[in-house]
Amino acid sequence: MIRNLVPVFLGCLFLPLPLLGDFHFESAILAAVFGCFWGGISASRLVLKSDIKIITKVLRAIFLFGLPFFLFSLFRGCFTWHGLSFWILIPVPAVLFGIAIGRFYRKIMAPIPAVLTALTLLFVSIGMLLIEFLTLPHVYFFNHVWGTWPGPIYDETVTIGWNLILFRAITFAWILFLWFLPDWKKSFRVRLTLIFSILILFPSYLFLSESGIITPRSALQDKLEAYQTEHFDLYYANSQFSHQEIDYWALKHEFHFQQIVDELEIDWPEGRKIESYLYASAWQKKAWVGAKFTSYVPIWLEQDQLHIAKEHLDGVLKHEMVHVISKQFGNTLFNGSWSIGLIEGLAEGIAKDASPESTLDQIMAAEPPYPTVEQMEAALSFKGFYSSAGAISYTTAGSFVNHLLEQYPVSNFKEAYANSDFESAYLIPFDSLVSGWQQSLPQVSLDSLDQQNSAFIFSQRSIFQKACPHVVSPIMQLWDDIRFLETLAIYGEALPIVEQLYQMAPENTIIKQKWLQYHLRFDGYESIVEKVSLNDSIPQFLLMKADAFAFQGDWDRAYIELENAWDVLPDPSPGNFRYSFELRADTLNWKVFIRSRYQDLLPNAVSSNFNLPNKILLSQKAIELQRLDVLPAYSALLINEELNTDWFNQYLSLIDRLVFLKEFEEARQWVDLVSALELRPRYQERLQQQQEWLQFMMRVEG
Structure with missing residues (x-):
C-alpha cells in the first residue's frame, strides 16, 4: 500500500x-x-x-x-x-x-x-x-x-x-x-x-x-522553389508567392540585411549566404519544422537560416534577421549569448516592432515602477525571460538594449553579448547601466494611447502562468481551421466551418460577425436580414445588414439600416466607426466599398469620383490582392488630398510599394508630405524606415 x-x-x-x-x-x-x-x-x-x-x-x-x-x-x-x-x-x-x-x-x-x-x-x-x-x-x-x-x-x-x-x-x-x-x-x-x-x-x-520524423534541409529545399540574391538563398512555397511577391521579399531581405550589418558594424564574410525558408502558412511550417506561430532562427547550426511563414514576414523578418547576423559575434558554443534576454533584446532593440504606435521606451515609461537591477538581471536570464509573457520580456529587454546601443559604442555591446559580462565590456558596473536606462525613461513623452498600449502588453500572461496551457476548445479548433483556410484564401472551404461555428455559439459577437462577413461574400443576403433583428444594438451588425440590402440594390432599406446603426453608436463613437458612414456616403461609393470589402473585387477603373476613404481603402486592397499595376493611379489621386494621421499606416504601405515599383519620385513626394505631419515618435521611426528603403532601392537601381 x-x-x-x-x-x-x-x-x-x-x-x-x-x-x-x-x-x-x-x-x-x-x-x-x-x-x-x-x-x-x-x-x-x-x-x-x-x-x-x-x-x-x-x-x-x-x-x-x-x-x-x-x-x-x-x-x-x-x-x-x-x-x-x-x-x-x-x-x-x-x-x-x-x-x-x-x-x-x-x-x-x-x-x-x-x-x-x-x-x-x-x-x-x-x-x-x-x-x-x-x-x-x-x-x-x-x-x-x-x-x-x-x-x-x-x-x-x-x-x-x-x-x-x-x-x-x-x-x-x-x-x-x-x-x-x-x-x-x-x-x-x-x-x-x-x-x-x-x-x-x-x-x-x-x-x-517522408514520414515527417525528421526534416533535413535537403527535404525542405526539394519541396520549395529556390531564388538567389547576393546574400540569400531563398526557398519559398510557390503556391502562395507570386513572382512579384518573391521579388519584393528578396529585396526586403537585402534591405534589412544592409540595415543590420551597418548598425552592428559587421564586416560580413565574402561568399557567406543565408538560407531563408518562406512557408505558405504557419500550418505548413508547423507540419514541416515544428514551429507554428513562432518564427525562428537555429543559431546553433553552422548554416545561417531563417524560418518564417508568409503571413508573418512583414512583422518579423527584420527581427529574425538580427538573430542570424548576430551569430558573427556570438559565443563559440552556439553562436549566441549566454543571456536569452540579450539575444531577444538585441533583435527587439533593432527591429523596434513591439507596437506600431508606441516606441519601446514609451511602452516601458508608461509602466512604472521600472525594473530594479535585480529584476533586470533576472529578466535577462533564461528562467526570468520565459517566466513572463513574451511581449513583456521582449519589450523590457529591447528597451534596455536599445539604450545601450544608443548611449555606448556598438563594440561594447558585442563584447558583452558573447560572454554576458557587462562590467568587462563597458568598464562600469551593471547597476550603473541599468540606472542610466531607468533615468532616461521618465523623460519620455507619453499620451493616453501609449498608456493603453503599455497596459495591454503588460497585462499579457506567460504560458507558464496559464491554468490550462494546452486546452483548445472545439470552438477554438474550428476558429483555427478557418484561419488556416483564410491564410490560403480558400474561402469556399471555410464557409461550412463558419456555419458550424455559428451554430455552436450564435450569441458570440466575434463569431457572428465572421458569419455575417461570409454570407456577404457568398450572397447570403436573406440570411443576414433574418439573423440581424431590429433590436440588435451592435452597430457593426446593423452596418452589415445595411450592406446586405445594398448588395441587393434595395437602397431604401439600406439607408434605413444605416440610420439605425447611427442611432446605436455610443457617444463618443469608437475610432473604428470613424469612417464607416463616409464609406457608404452614396450609392457609388457604397457599391465600391462592399465589393472590395467583402468580395475582394476592385472597380474596373480608378475614378476620381470615389471619396477619400474609399480611395485609400481601394489602394490597400490593391496591395493585398497584388494588383500593384493600379497603385500609381491611386497614388496620383491621393497625393493631392489633405493628409491625416488617421491614415498613416495606409500612407506607409503606399510608399513601401511605390518604392518597390521604382516610382521613386512619387514615393519621395509622399515621404515629404507625411513627414510634414505632426507624427508620433513611433510613426517617425517607421517613416524613417521607408526613407531608408527608398534610398536603398535607388542605390540598387544605380
Missing part, C-alpha cells in the same frame, strides 16, 4: 510547477524518462526472474504518478484527449524500450549490465537529440526514451500527429528486436519475429523524412 502511495505523492509534488503540473506531454515526458531508466536498470539485474513483473511494476508506478495530474486536470477543466494520448504514447513505449535494453544486456551476460543500460539510454536520450539538434533545421524531435518534443513552447496547440504514431511503431520494432535477439537460435517463431522487426526498421529509417 505504501509503495503505491509513493508515486502518487511524487506526482502531487509536481502539480504546482508550470507546464509540468499539466496532464499533457511535459509531464508524460517526465514519467517516460523516469520509467525508462528505472525499468531498464531493473531489467538488467542478473537475479531477475520475471520480465513481466518488472513491466507491471514500473507501468503501475508510472500511472500512479500520473494519477494526480489526471484528477487535477479533470477538477480544473484542463483535461484533453490529446493529453491522455500523450500519456499513453510517450511513457508506455519508453518503459518497454528501457526494459528491452536492460534485458538484452542481461541475456547476453554483458559485464556491468546496469551501467551499460544506463549509458545506452543516455546516448539514445541525449546523444541522439544532440546529433539531430546540431545537424537538422527543425525544432520538433522524436526520441525512443522521452517520446517527443513537439516544438516551441509558445505554440500552445499541441496535438497528436501521425508522425508520433509512426515513430512509436519504430520504437516497438526496436523493442521486439532487442527482446528476441538474444534468443534467436531457440525457435523459428523467434527468428520470424526478428525478421518482422527488421522489415519494419529497415524501410522506416529509409523514409524518416
